[in-house]
Amino acid sequence: MAPFTFSPIFFVVLALFYAAISVESMAVPAIFAFGDSLADVGNNNYLNVPISDKSNFPHNGIDFPGQVPTGRFSNGFNTIDFIAMNLGFKKSPPPYLSIKNVGEMLGGVSFASAGSGILQTTGNGTLDMATQVNYFEKTKHDLSTKFGETIVDVHLTKSLFYFVTANNDIFASYSATGAANTTENAQFIKNLVDEFLGHLTKLHKLGARKFAITGTGRLGCVPYLRSRNPMGGCIEALNQLSEQFNAVAEPRIKQLSCQLAGFKYSYFKSTIAMAIITAVPDKYGFKELTSACCGGGKFNGEAQCTPNATYCSNRNQHMFWDWFHPTQSLYFLTAQFQLFGAMNLVAPINLKQLVVQS
Template structure:
């Protein structure tokens, strides 16, 4: 496997040294889409699942876990860096110990309820979390539970499927007015979701920005030249800018709210500009799939599987490889303001 369990343990040891023994991060609560989902859809009434090969080929035992990855995803790496023995379990899984957090994310879901209608939208994910928060208050008492939640990290990956819905034509033909209206709608809904989490006790937020969605293998197959879609990338940048503006506003108006915004767009742009610097060679085609750039067929047990997965940026038609997930985690955790603003996750954990 490309990144072993022992690598995760070593990362955790280094991270604990960097964060300090006195850092108090009691739990991780994860929300969002397939970029951070660890298997909730396996227990949900949806056909959008990743519980089959070749997914998980580099996970310990080569087991599909419901992650859209050849192995681990960003949350696994961040959990290790923060000193946890493992990432928080999927909320819907049989594992019901949520003392150190839970993962509520659902592949295919969005900020809007209408995005990925058979998956678990962000609104419902937060509803699930509310039950966890209520249980914590019953078990710990209101004051202790509030302290626990205020020191915990809330990790959120919003917007990628909402953008996919926009470019699928479901929202109508793209034009400048419709673009801005759509982004405004997403930001209003996201603001409501973040405020809801805040009122349930969340104080420390890590928000993952959109990557270069116009450079995914899927997006490239839709451009005449096979190059990145400038329009889609511009839309991602506009959304990211609006999210950071929202976070600035909320952190100045909601007492005690702090955040770190992961600029995944800049991270991926750096890899695309100089793949060799990051140990990668193939940044255009998917590792697993079929057709043009291996992006016209999904990653299934009978699909093509590249042998050199650590050299690929993309695992399938839209999802990164474990190698890219690892890079996102590293730069989110202790990266400069080019990649994490206004502070990185390590600094957020120390506040």
């Protein structure tokens, strides 16, 4: 008697069935992450980029399970990790460049790349936003080929598209031109927002409907820039440029949501969140607001966190892990604000409200 065999269609249906079971209790079936080092979970491990755009070495990951330096710019998890776990996932979506089979992409993918920006001129050798969006387009094609276009289209409308970007574009512009002038700054910000909205529009055309967008923060206050200021304070001209981006981007995204059918979004106001934390740091468990935990020189901000660098033992009390990036504690708090914050922090709705909308 010949052995009983199943058709390929059976296995596709079975795979979808188990996928449906695994995500039934989740708020969203998948998370697709885009952006820079604040969301990178390992893509840059596979790229030929400067060491400053990599973090797959100690002391990074010292508080990650197994003390593994995964490529996250953190002593442990980052914001997208905490958001994913809160939404019912065991872990955050895998880095796109690590994926070996299509099935791994069903629960989402991270396209984020440290050093990258919205503009293709930002972060040479990294995955700029256009490349990340193109990779998503290929991801959709691969998923549709395996599971069927109709099923994948429905899947994507329920999925979360998470963004944290523009930080490096603003850094690069400031580094190149300094404070520039009002007219040049306004034109730069307009061009940057135009480009960003173009990427969001393309993703909407590809099926995205739920967008979580992190506004740029107080970039001039990172330890690296404090270390370059003779007075040790923030570089306020850079903070103002970041504020200008948010002031233009948020209403433009609101306008876009009125133009594109089904477009829903949550915009996280990073600068306001930081102001709240720094006003009462003890409330949130922070003792050190200016110096990095790991690095070297003034504010531990003159050198990168490398295996030879010194690092602190009270990491939970530091806002900054290295010369540019938050500690796991601040990433966690950022995730909480995005998930549950009121309208002064996330507008027009928070992430928890966004994911349950149909």
